[in-house]
Amino acid sequence: MDKPIIAFIGLGQMGTPMALNLLKAGYIVHGYDKDTKLAEHFSGISHFTWSATAVDAVLAASVVVLMLPDSPIVDALLWDGDQAISKILKPGNLLIDMGSSDPMHSRNNAAKLKALGIGFIDAPVSGGVKRAQAGTLAIMVGGAQDWTEVALPVLTALGQTLTHVGSEGAGHAVKALNNYVSAAGLLAVSEALSSAVKFGIDPHLVNQVFNASTAKNNTTENKVEAFMLSAAFNSGFALSLMKKDLETAHRFMEQVESASQFSAKCLEIWQAGDQSLGKGADHTQMYEFVKNQSAD
Numbered sequence: 001m002d003k004p005i006i007a008f009i010g011l012g013q014m015g016t017p018m019a020l021n022l023l024k025a026g027y028i029v030h031g032y033d034k035d036t037k038l039a040e041h042f043s044g045i046s047h048f049t050w051s052a053t054a055v056d057a058v059l060a061a062s063v064v065v066l067m068l069p070d071s072p073i074v075d076a077l078l079w080d081g082d083q084a085i086s087k088i089l090k091p092g093n094l095l096i097d098m099g100s101s102d103p104m105h106s107r108n109n110a111a112k113l114k115a116l117g118i119g120f121i122d123a124p125v126s127g128g129v130k131r132a133q134a135g136t137l138a139i140m141v142g143g144a145q146d147w148t149e150v151a152l153p154v155l156t157a158l159g160q161t162l163t164h165v166g167s168e169g170a171g172h173a174v175k176a177l178n179n180y181v182s183a184a185g186l187l188a189v190s191e192a193l194s195s196a197v198k199f200g201i202d203p204h205l206v207n208q209v210f211n212a213s214t215a216k217n218n219t220t221e222n223k224v225e226a227f228m229l230s231a232a233f234n235s236g237f238a239l240s241l242m243k244k245d246l247e248t249a250h251r252f253m254e255q256v257e258s259a260s261q262f263s264a265k266c267l268e269i270w271q272a273g274d275q276s277l278g279k280g281a282d283h284t285q286m287y288e289f290v291k292n293q294s295a296d
């Protein structure tokens with residue numbers, strides 16, 4: 001079967017390498033981002049068209065991939081005003097929301113699109129910019145089996161571990177919970193390293209011990225040396241986006257009436273970090289925030 005034309009909306013830190021991997025896999029991609037500067041990443045690349053609007057990108061496509069910051073942006077793009085892309089999508093088209101959106105919004109979007117004959121799956125990703133570039137993302141999929149099968153070749157071009165976790169919204173729920181666990185781990189590691197430094201212990205040695213012991217986690221393995229102790233703070237994942245994911249996870253736990261005392265405290269600390277470090281901070285700068293707090 002011919003490959004579908006893909007509209008790719010949201011070509012930021014993650015979207016650009018993902019769209020490039022789709023092009024490498026032989027897809028025709030019509031891309032759109034409100035930040036026109038990003039077009040330079042695609043200059044001279046064949047089978048790619050930079051679209052002037054989201055509507056233009058979607059016109060000729062049968063599969064639409066969204067890699068946008070959050071649910072309010074996704075919802076507005078889908079439903080608001082004359083430029084709503086739901087007005088352009090045709091029955092039989094498929095929308096894949098790969099950003100870290102809110103599971104309840106995704107369920108709602110899936111139901112509204114279904115009424116129009118349009119498929120929806122949520123397929124958020126984990127692995128960061130490095131794995132987006134390598135095409136080895138972990139992808140958690142929520143949605144109907146038949147639409148998941150349609151999406152499979154597209155997702156295979158982007159990721160290595162694909163797990164169908166349930167119905168529409170389930171992928172976004174698992175993603176929010178994943179980032180809650182990941183953020184809690186980063187916070188614990190930051191507090192542990194700051195405390196060790198105050199006692200005069202070399203934090204590099206502490207992290208080395210953690211990685212040989214039961215404290216090992218994604219932060220100790222992939223972030224402490226590369227982004228935190230080096231003070232590079234350039235992981236490519238914004239602090240504001242991690243805070244948004246924690247808000248989603250906490251809200252989700254409340255919605256399903258699950259105990260959430262620890263997530264409430266974790267969220268509170270990340271919100272304080274976001275407030276203090278300001279716009280543009282990388283999420284690994286939480287280490288700096290924690291260190292400065294404990295220096296008070």
Ligand code: NAD
Pocket residue numbers: 009010011012013014015032033034035038054067068069070073077098099100101125126127128129235236237238241242245
């Ligand atoms: P980013 O801010 O780099 O990219 C988002 C892009 O969306 C920007 O280029 C922005 O201009 C564009 N955008 C915003 N509103 C738009 C609109 N209405 N129309 C068109 N374009 C619009 O963010 P990112 O790091 O690429 O993350 C994207 C999503 O993936 C987020 O939901 C994030 O939580 C998730 N995510 C990020 C990472 C990471 O490591 N960066 C990892 C996993 C998941």
